[in-house]
Amino acid sequence: MGYSETIKIKVKSQEFVDITEKVEDIVKESDIDTGLCNVFSKGSTSAILINENEPMLLEDLKKRLEKIASSKDLYQHPENAYSHIRSSLLGNNHTIPVADGKLALGIWQQIMVGNLDRETREREVVVTVVGGS
């Protein structure tokens, strides 16, 4: 059994936007009781983050990513190599358990889509639910 929907959302450069409610709605629509919900961002300069949606923490993460793969360093790939590297480290997909028809997230866990590219981009996130009802 499988159910899928796509979320489209504009995200500014280096920002993370909370999509937990949208994903939760898709899980409800799926009618799946026990299974898995995969959240996959279709861009190679984007990421899916499962962590606490707290503005200062997201600022810390942004600064730390600038340290790990700086936008000011020299790269061979034109323009946005650092965006691809940040995406590779955070991952563009994560899979969350579904229990009793709901996402089994911890209290301080939200699902966010991050845009690591140089400018605002519309991000496409495919949400897929599999399991049994």
Added chain:
Amino acid sequence: MGYSETIKIKVKSQEFVDITEKVEDIVKESDIDTGLCNVFSKGSTSAILINENEPMLLEDLKKRLEKIASSKDLYQHPENAYSHIRSSLLGNNHTIPVADGKLALGIWQQIMVGNLDRETREREVVVTVVGGS
């Protein structure tokens, strides 16, 4: 078809505890022959690691994480921003194939739950198996 169980386990700060056998037992219970086993830690300062459970290697990883996101640096998020950043880089969830009713892990691959927070915490890990019997 979906089957789920939760593991609760106390983990010291910056330690990784092997839960491979517990996950393997849940896969057996699930009666699923071919499919996927998702291991998801419910804490935003925790991580799931699939790698070699070798004490010196885990010490190396701990030291490297201290370099990448140091506990001594200044952050805006109170107290444990570095814990959240380490969790975001390692990931709080991983998905392992199930073949012939068993986890299809490599010889040097164990499943570990890491506590990246400042003190000992009880970690809740949801194990979900989907597929066919």
Added chain:
Amino acid sequence: MGYSETIKIKVKSQEFVDITEKVEDIVKESDIDTGLCNVFSKGSTSAILINENEPMLLEDLKKRLEKIASSKDLYQHPENAYSHIRSSLLGNNHTIPVADGKLALGIWQQIMVGNLDRETREREVVVTVVGGS
């Protein structure tokens, strides 16, 4: 419903090899229309990367990994601790949605297997598809 096949492929040290077509073929074989495709590398010094297969970008990533976990630093684990650390940061598994019987990848997203070990290794990648037809 579950379907699984294993890809075996030789990969040079610090190289990433594109396996998108091989994975796509396995999805076709599976006859699954809507679901998930998990790509799992069985080595603890390997990684699965979903990003753009562009030679200069892969060179940038290789150099950045050398900065993050240098092969020249001192570690306690013998010989290849840096390989394990790089694997832990990139992840040895990723899960991709299957829609209309195909991988729902973005245009600039390819599936690659990376060998982060010190020498050429044959890598074993388990591809598992679950969902409904």
